[in-house]
């Protein structure tokens with residue numbers, strides 16, 4: 001594969017070229033949200049400047065045009081995940097995607113004594129919806145523990161999995177630590193005991209290609225904004241027969257077939273799950289991001305991210321008084337760490353003064369932090385447009401931080 005032209009790539013992300021606090025910006029908070037390439041910014045502008053109209057209400061040229069682009073975007077996402085378009089639901093993001101399954105599957109089907117199985121490392125978005133469904137239905141939330149390197153304890157997983165497991169919901173990659181989970185093997189085992197399966201792909205899709213057929217998973221959730229697309233748009237992939245059997249999530253316009261004051265019937269898939277005017281521009285922006293990504297050499301991008309992580313890990317290991325949190329062999333490009341004597345919030349603030357943007361705190365994974373006995377971490381999360389120099393800038397900045405602690 002051709003060598004990555006990192007300068008040309010960065011030039012497509014205009015936000016990166018700025019000073020913050022008098023220093024060139026080093027944006028290492030990609031786990032929280034990614035920046036948007038010009039191709040996405042242009043798609044949003046072009047839509048609002050030339051096409052803006054409501055969808056599926058036909059009757060005029062712009063509406064047809066908007067509908068065509070909106071449904072074309074759905075097909076783009078379907079191809080991206082290797083699914084069919086009826087199985088792609090637009091949502092606000094991963095959180096709403098998981099809530100749809102928690103409401104329309106878990107709260108519909110769980111019985112007292114049933115179990116939902118998740119992992120210690122889950123984001124709150126993949127904990128709280130299941131926890132609340134379990135509380136409402138008398139079911140039990142079971143949690144896979146971690147090894148010392150923060151990889152999943154797969155022997156414990158085998159033991160926790162049983163005929164009682166009705167839903168298995170697992171993060172593809174951990175947002176707090178970067179740990180990559182062997183979801184394909186786990187999904188196969190969960191399906192073998194008859195469980196419904198969901199993978200939270202929020203921290204996966206920007207890093208490597210995902211194929212829902214290959215994973216064999218029933219539901220796959222992700223957010224556009226972590227994939228170089230706008231906020232407020234996300235995706236729930238669901239297996240067609242499961243979506244057919246589920247009741248609607250919200251009711252109102254667009255999701256109906258026929259309405260009388262006595263009763264209503266539901267539209268076909270995917271519209272049954274899309275009440276109200278959708279985020280049309282967001283969907284078009286997400287498709288633009290996917291098309292942009294498809295035009296890159298993804299193997300080269302993945303190799304570049306791995307090189308960033310390797311450099312960061314090497315420097316972290318050599319850095320006095322720094323402890324890496326999450327040392328599993330298989331990770332996406334995330335480095336979570338603690339500095340001796342430095343509260344994560346203080347370290348983050350001192351890095352920001354030097355232009356380096358990281359996230360600090362519990363990263364919406366309080367149970368994980370509790371299990372590790374720490375209040376939080378400093379997290380540097382790398383993306384395709386970060387450079388090896390920026391990794392070095394992080395550690396130069398950390399040397400300065402140390403002098404303040």
Ligand code: PMP
Pocket residue numbers: 031032092093094095096123125126171173174175200202203223364
């Ligand atoms: N799951 C994971 C693993 C995440 O990283 C995030 C975002 N931090 C979410 C779920 C929730 O995504 P959103 O806030 O876009 O709904």
